[in-house]
Amino acid sequence: MAALQPVRGTHDYLPDDSRAHRAVEDIAREVAERFGFGEIITPIFEFTEVFARTLGDTSDIVTKEMYTFEDRSGDRLTLRPENTAGVARAFISGGLAQSVPVKLFYRGPMFRHERPQKGRLRQFHQVGVELLGVEGPLGDVDVISLGYQLLDALGLGGRSILHLNSLGDPESRQVYREALVAYLSGHKERLSEDSLNRMERNPLRILDSKDEGDREVVADAPLLSDHLNAASRAFLERVTGGLTDLGIAFEYDPKLVRGLDYYCHTAFEFVTTDLGSQGTILAGGRYDGLVKQMGGPPTPGIGWAAGVERLAMLRGEGTVTAPRPIAMVPTGADVESETITLADRLRRAGFILDLGYSGNMGKRMKRANKINARAAIIVGGDELAQGTVGVRDLDSGDQETVALSALEAFLARFR
RNA sequence: GCGGGUGUAGCUCAGUUGGUUAGAGCGCGUGGUUGUGGUCCAUGAGGCCGUCGGUUCAAAUCCGAUCACUCGCCCCA
Incomplete structure (x- = not known):
């Protein structure tokens, strides 16, 4: 078909697809509202600095995946690759620090110039939540619990596992980083080229490398969990304790790290094995330094984002059916x-x-059947003369003559 | 950005060692049925064989490039 194609990595969602897509968003909003989160709608593009400064100059997203352009007034703008930075910007712009804790839900398109695969698109959609202004671990527990309940509400409760780690506070992280680099430096010859590059910029990333040689080296590397200071350790224990209280199973994964620089303490991912290498379906963590780094008042934050397409795909086709007309x-x-x-x-x-618009009666009945109509109202001259119409139940085939005046009451059964 | 696989009708797919008019099922249109759907029967439409170039008397088939999808890597939702 060739000629006219959508831009690579973008898709059209026809009604059957969009229905499934919207169902995920609606359920997410509903569950978020149960937790007291309200929807925020931010622009899908921001000044480039909003993302460049907050995502870290070394992250892949900033260095090679952003859709950045100059508009007619010469501003450098970027289509959002994620929405935490945008929400944080709105938090600052809107002076929301006055009313913490701020609990926000969002949904919408994100853009990353990556190589497309199943479950990975250049324009994709996320739902997510951000909790701003809560310092204590109860915030982490509530936010993770919200993610858990969402997956449950989507019918995916049994199909993913929560992985959890603590990155510690900045002090712990710094100490650990030095210990890790010291260890890795002694094994340079066994590390992959990718990991050698990561040594300086983001050594923690080497921990979750999939390269076999890297994995062998990493197996004996010092553990982040051994370098947490007392405060970080206590924080983690209160988070895991809270999850246990709620009956949320998790796997402690000391090698789970975050690609984005502003995370600290809690990092978590809900992972499924049903989507190949795109198995992460909902991921987030704590980002206490972000708002301050952007120029706002020091404000702790925690949140997560989930991929709508991945969630919809996991739920499977035909999960969401059109209402019957x-x-x-x-x-x-x-x-x-x-x-x-x-x-x-x-x-x-x-x-x-549903109006058939054209065709004789037989044709319209066929169409009624094809669109999965629940019933057909047969409007004929003879019946009208008596003030009635025929109402046919298309599942049973039973047809009755119904007075026009009583039609709504009769049709109630087909709602 | 790197490596592998796949592109034939709206969809799922056949198509022999290159051979002249490219097929099936489903779906779609029309009729059998001028006031009654589903089943059935008949019949029809729909293809630059992803695109461009090359080899050949001859290409859906072989070669190259390109685009798209797909699997893995990087990274991530």
Whole structure:
């Protein structure tokens, strides 16, 4: 078909797809509202610095994955690759520090110039939450619990595992980083080229390398958990304790790290084995330094994001079905105006009515069947003369004559 | 950005060692049925064989490039 294609890594969602997509977003918003989170809608593009400064100059997202352009007034703008930075910016712009804790939910498109795969697109969609202004571990527990309940509400409760780690506070992290680099420096010859590059910029990343040689070296590396100071350790224990209280199973994973620089303490991911190498479906962590780094008042934060396409894909096709309409079937062109008027009346009453637009009666009945109509209202001249219409139950085949005046009441069973 | 696989009808796929008019099922249109769907029967439409170039008397088939999808890596949701 060739000629006219969508931009690589972008997709059209026709009604069947968009319905599944929207269901994920709706359920996420609903669960977030249960936790007292309200939806925030931020622009899908920001000044480039919003992302460049907060995501870290060395992250892949900033160095090679952003859609950045100059607009007609010469501003450097970027299509958001994620939304934590945008929400933090809105938090600062809007002076929301006055009303912490701030609990926000968001959903919408994100853009990353990556090589597309199943479950990885250049324009994809995320739902996410951010909790700002809460210092204590109870915030971490609540936010993780929200993610857990979302997966459960989506019917994915049994299909993913929560991985959890603590990156410690900045002090712990610094001490550990030095210990790790010291160890790795002694094994340079066995590390992959990628990891050698990571040594200086982001050595923690080497911990979750998939390279076999790296894994062997990493197996004996010092553990982050051994370098947490007392405060960081206590924080982690209160988080894990809270999760246990809620019956949320997790795997402590000392090699779980974050690609983005502003994370500290809690890092977590819900992972499934059902999506190949795109198994992470919901991931987040604590980012206490972010808001201050952006120029706002020091404000702790924690949140997560989840990929809508990945979630929808995991739920499978046909999970979300279209509501079944009632079909209007006039017996001929002579009753067309009565048909439209009646459809209008029933739609105002909240029924879903499908007009066939054209064709003889047989054709319209076929169409009614094809669109999975629950019932057909047969509008004929003879019946109208008596003040009635025929109503056919398309599942059972039973047909009854119903007075126009009693139609809404009769149709209630097909709602 | 790196490595592998795959591109034939709207969809899922056949297509022999290169051989002249490229097929099937599903779906779609029309009729059998001028006031009654599903089943059935008949019949029809729909293809630059992803695109461009090369080899050949001859290419869906072989070669190259390119685009898209896909699997793995990097990274990430």
